[in-house]
Amino acid sequence: MRPLISVARRPTPDSRLVAAAEIVRGHLGPRLLSISYQAGDILCLEVDRSDLLATATFLRDAPELRFDFLSCVSGVDMVSHMLVVYHLHSLSNRLTAQLKVKADAREPVVDSVSAIWPTANWHEREAFDMLGIQFNGHPNLERLLLVEGFVGYPLRRNYQLPRRRWPHGRMVEEGGPVDERS
Amino acid sequence: MTEFVQQVLSDPTVQRVLWLIVTLLWSLLFLLTSVLILIWGERKVLGFVQDRYGPHHTGKWGLLQSPVDALKMMTKEDVVPLLADRVVFWLAPIAFFAPVLAAFVVLPFSDVLVGADLNIGLIYPLALGSIGVVAIIAAGWCSNSKYSLLGAFRSAAQMISYEIPMVLSLVPVLLLSNSLSLQSIIRQQEGIWFILVLPFAFLTFFICGLAETNRAPFDFPETESELVAGFMTEYSGMRWAMFYLGEYGNMIVVSALAATLFLGGWQGPLLPGIVWFIGKVYVFLFIFLWVRATLPRVRVDQLMDFAWKWLIPATLLNIAVVATLALVFPSGYLIPIGIANWLLSGGFVWSLTRYMQGRVEKSKRLAAAWAPMGTAEVPGKIVVAAGEGVLARRS
């Protein structure tokens, strides 16, 4: 029997989003590493680490864009590199954008945007806490959720939870990284 | 042998000592029984106001709750914090409870049943109330804990601030009764109870009584949600029970004073005086509990504000008005004083409400400086533009 899943075709992005994309493309030029539309309503951008602060300031201040609401800063461990993903809302223009920045896998360092959007303060602390991403210029980069003195970054893919019998019969007592990428 | 006993008993000193012991016994009896009833009553009244039962498993209607609580207090381990000042720690609950018990000696339970009808009867319990402040500060200090200290300071500030309007609010009663002795004040009320003539004095006295006994809405020193238990934080078991006894005892003393000064004390038809007295005291105790169930807490600076900027001028005004009217109408001053007092009560409540509304107006003016931001194309319904309809009651 045919399943009841109906998968809609990828919706086309609406005109305001396309116009915003043009403005971004025009300003950033070759510094914009990639641009796409996620499910038709989020503008996805990727820039290099060094352009992060300039791009962020532009996104916040450009009058047609005015992305003044930083919704979320996520850190992701994609084994070969680290990702920092910013989700932004523009309340006056009703747009949503996603900004991605790649960082080094072993020692990820990214500029802090807490001077641009004060709400980034705790988001970045959490990313540091869980994934070990250093944010340059952050007012107080300390552990937020985990206890002070905790060693290791749990959300990294190579972090093993303690006291589990992992595959191949290996019993791990303490949690910690299993390869040299600490 | 009997001659010897008779001779001893006729000695006035011995008689006085015996009467003192009798007074002490009945005071303790009344106090402890009332506290037991109050513990149960508070939980039941609060429960019923909050749409729940209150204690109802321990005995029928939860009546055994009080004895069980008392038993628990007595069997608890006596914990003294390590760094606490042991002597003061031991003394503070006693110093808190002793003045309460001492105040019972002037309370007139009936026309003969009064411990000592002092000719300064009205000043005596009020003066004893001041000793309680010292005990609270001592308790807060010697516990060696920040919470206790903060609670003690707040309590002391509150009690000192509210003693003044309390005394001032009783001056009109004094003007009407021409005597400080409590029995003679009661006798003066044979024609009309003072609450009908001096409602504003009663209102201010009751509010100050709430503040003096650290009861809601003035229970800031023991705010559970901020300072755990204020100055009583480090006390447990029987020591804490002494504080508790002292607090309820204070409530009883204030209620008894209110009953004596404003409701005619033990006067009343048919039933014996003592029944009327105890009944009136319990009416006021019930009002204490009712107010606790209903009203939230005042912030400490608003509390001081209220005492110094509202109650003291109001009570002074009351004194001036009553005294003037008593001079102007030397013979029939009761009715003009009554009218003036009722007007004062209404005026006080009205101006307090206007002041509160003023705060809302101020916040409305501040908010008018902002324009609503956000997605312009989606209209959002403005619920309340900072103050409209805030004080309106639903019909």
Add this chain to the structure above:
Amino acid sequence: MSEAEILPGQTEDGSLPSVFTEEFSLNLGPQHPSTHGVLRLLVRLSGEIVVDCKPYLGYLHRGVEKILENRTYMQGIRYVDQFDYVSGMLNEHSYVGAVERLMQLEVPRRAEYLRVVVDELSRICSHLVAIGTALLDLGAWTPITYCFRDREEILDLFEELCGSRLNFNYHRVGGVLFDLPEGWVAKCLSFLARFERSLDELEEFVNGNELFIARLVGVGVITPEMGIAYGISGPSIRGSGVNFDIRTYRPYSVYTELGFEPQLATAGDCFARYLVRMAEMRESVRMVRRALEGLPEGPVRARMPHYLLPPKGETYFSIESSKGELGVYLISDGTANPYRVKVRPPSFVNLQILPELVKGQKVADIVAILGSIDVVMGEVDR
């Protein structure tokens, strides 16, 4: 200058003024009757005025994001329930909504309507807890029992619907788990009628009470600029006049069909946030009524394979939770487990503004402001 210890307030020539004051630190929590969970606030006080306030989080951290990476999508739903435990349905909706957005899956219309019904009932539950506990912190012992009495009725409805009062596990990818049992709609509608009268009673108790006004009006004012800079969402920012509600900003489910309207207030203080929550409860009642009256026929769950394998990709989906924007950033690598689930909890972001708001206020205002921002530590710590 002598080498003797300089006491605070001591002037250079060694003399002491007759009165000097010292700041001291007070620890509020983590065990505390009014920190709404396990939150520790280290407060520096100068007398009654707060000089600085530093929150310490993480007492309820359970590592749910890591757990979710090791569970299938359906297994993960029950963990998401435990974020904002006073309104479980909304958390589930955000998670399954993210998966559905990634798969570009169309949910049956009956399921969308049922989702709106349970979401709005959950929102009412959450606001009742928020208002009740906020008022309890101010010293009013009674409103909380009235709020919880009404909440009990909603939880009874939920128990009939999905068997559980707190961790519902009701939303599924592609719809909801059960259809409505017999007579549920009638019970729900009669509850709504009773509830509107309860709301009137609560309003009468609180709105005109001068003591509440004295405690709440003008306290903890969040200006719109400050709110947006700090990423505040939900009733906390709608109380400042900013029209930001995900149900109209980036509409999901069937809210536009049901004619949803965001509720705003303009004062930005604690009282305005309370008013917004009361108005939102009334709006939720309206939404539930409209959804139940217009409930379409059909299946309640899209049929799909047992092992859900969404395509590789990423998505960000957010809903309007009772506290604000609850966002889920989901990365899938094509396997049965998600690769990364990052949850954007509204309480976590809203809590960040607390130190700014309490500076210069009195100690008593800390609990009033914390109560009005409405923080649930399960969401903050995850």
